[in-house]
Amino acid sequence: MSYLPASGRYDRMTYRRCGKSGLLLPAISLGLWHNFGYVDRLEDARAMIRTAFDHGITHFDLANNYGPPPGSAEANFGTILDQDLRPYRDELIISTKAGYLMWPGPYGEWGSRKYLIASLDQSLKRMKLDYVDIFYSHRPDPHTPLEETMGALDQVVRQGKALYVGISSYSPEETRRAAQILKQLGTPCLIHQPKYSMLVRDIEEGLLDTLEHEGMGCIVFSPLAQGLLTNKYLKGIPQDSRAAKSHGFLQKEEVSEEVVEKVRRLNELAQKRGQSMAQMALAWTLRDPRVTSTLIGARNVAQLTDSLRCLEHTAFTEEELQQINQILA
Numbered sequence: 001m002s003y004l005p006a007s008g009r010y011d012r013m014t015y016r017r018c019g020k021s022g023l024l025l026p027a028i029s030l031g032l033w034h035n036f037g038y039v040d041r042l043e044d045a046r047a048m049i050r051t052a053f054d055h056g057i058t059h060f061d062l063a064n065n066y067g068p069p070p071g072s073a074e075a076n077f078g079t080i081l082d083q084d085l086r087p088y089r090d091e092l093i094i095s096t097k098a099g100y101l102m103w104p105g106p107y108g109e110w111g112s113r114k115y116l117i118a119s120l121d122q123s124l125k126r127m128k129l130d131y132v133d134i135f136y137s138h139r140p141d142p143h144t145p146l147e148e149t150m151g152a153l154d155q156v157v158r159q160g161k162a163l164y165v166g167i168s169s170y171s172p173e174e175t176r177r178a179a180q181i182l183k184q185l186g187t188p189c190l191i192h193q194p195k196y197s198m199l200v201r202d203i204e205e206g207l208l209d210t211l212e213h214e215g216m217g218c219i220v221f222s223p224l225a226q227g228l229l230t231n232k233y234l235k236g237i238p239q240d241s242r243a244a245k246s247h248g249f250l251q252k253e254e255v256s257e258e259v260v261e262k263v264r265r266l267n268e269l270a271q272k273r274g275q276s277m278a279q280m281a282l283a284w285t286l287r288d289p290r291v292t293s294t295l296i297g298a299r300n301v302a303q304l305t306d307s308l309r310c311l312e313h314t315a316f317t318e319e320e321l322q323q324i325n326q327i328l329a
């Protein structure tokens with residue numbers, strides 16, 4: 001049976017303007033870093049993408065190296081587009097990135113023009129797309145002139161291979177310079193993708209101000225700290241969790257007693273708010289209007305629908321915010 005998206009999908013989501021651009025992004029976007037590779041079941045991945053789109057998630061975030069193996073999340077996403085979503089291409093914002101190791105030799109990672117352009121060509125082939133909506137420099141390259149990396153981003157827009165460009169994990173100073181260079185080239189820097197959650201708050205100390213000043217949007221990754229900010233680790237490490245998997249990026253050592261104790265107390269507050277721990281953690285990342293979108297991961301449809309319900313209660317009282325700060329201190 002061919003897939004028919006839910007007709008009320010755009011009433012279920014809120015959309016926020018990405019910096020000073022013309023682009024609106026869903027408050028919740030779905031990332032394909034984990035759980036969408038060849039090591040995972042394609043049917044689960046397909047069900048999550050359908051559910052996401054049915055709930056108004058228009059933005060799917062990928063990178064050349066997502067899998068494992070690297071490249072397989074893009075290839076699987078291409079297959080799912082063929083099965084379900086190709087007719088809705090104009091309703092989708094698809095992003096990919098290049099920066100981390102993708103192939104051997106001196107041109108398979110970092111920020112040279114050679115690597116970025118070859119990588120985007122490979123990504124487009126894997127997803128069977130003519131263009132992506134957003135192409136990112138995945139990380140700053142200390143050995144390549146920023147002018148070259150930003151020049152490559154400008155070039156892919158002029159080639160029609162990307163509509164917008166962004167940067168990820170750049171410092172506030174690097175962000176300012178990147179934005180300036182891109183402005184001079186005539187291709188504005190649309191968005192920054194930094195890590196942000198209750199457990200990782202660096203962007204509050206400068207980056208958000210920089211983004212506001214530059215008119216850039218902000219999509220925050222790992223808002224659940226890879227699952228730490230859910231109730232799953234309160235009674236040990238479940239076998240099917242990311243921390244238990246050999247290819248998961250969350251290390252067992254990160255599930256420390258100190259973190260688990262904080263989450264236990266946060267979870268009590270979430271319950272008082274009538275939310276799951278995950279829902280409160282996600283709502284919290286959206287409390288600053290400069291955060292355009294919170295970029296979640298999910299392993300199955302149940303997690304995704306649980307997380308989506310964070311939108312039912314996004315407001316925090318001053319007292320709640322203070323309590324959260326006290327617990328995190």
Ligand SMILES: NC(=O)c1ccc[n+]([C@@H]2O[C@H](COP(=O)([O-])OP(=O)(O)OC[C@H]3O[C@@H](n4cnc5c(N)ncnc54)[C@H](OP(=O)(O)O)[C@@H]3O)[C@@H](O)[C@H]2O)c1
Pocket residue numbers: 030031032033034035061062138168169193220221222223224225226227228230231232240241242243278279295296297298299302303304306307
């Ligand atoms: N730019 C970058 O350098 C960069 C780096 C990292 C990520 N990202 C992007 O950010 C996206 C999200 O990252 P992330 O996967 O680390 O995000 P996350 O939302 O912090 O963690 C997702 C994980 O949390 C658990 N989870 C999710 N919803 C849950 C729920 N409602 N209840 C209980 N557990 C739940 C699942 O882990 P279990 O499998 O343990 O159940 C899931 O795989 C990535 O896919 C990628 O697009 C970008």
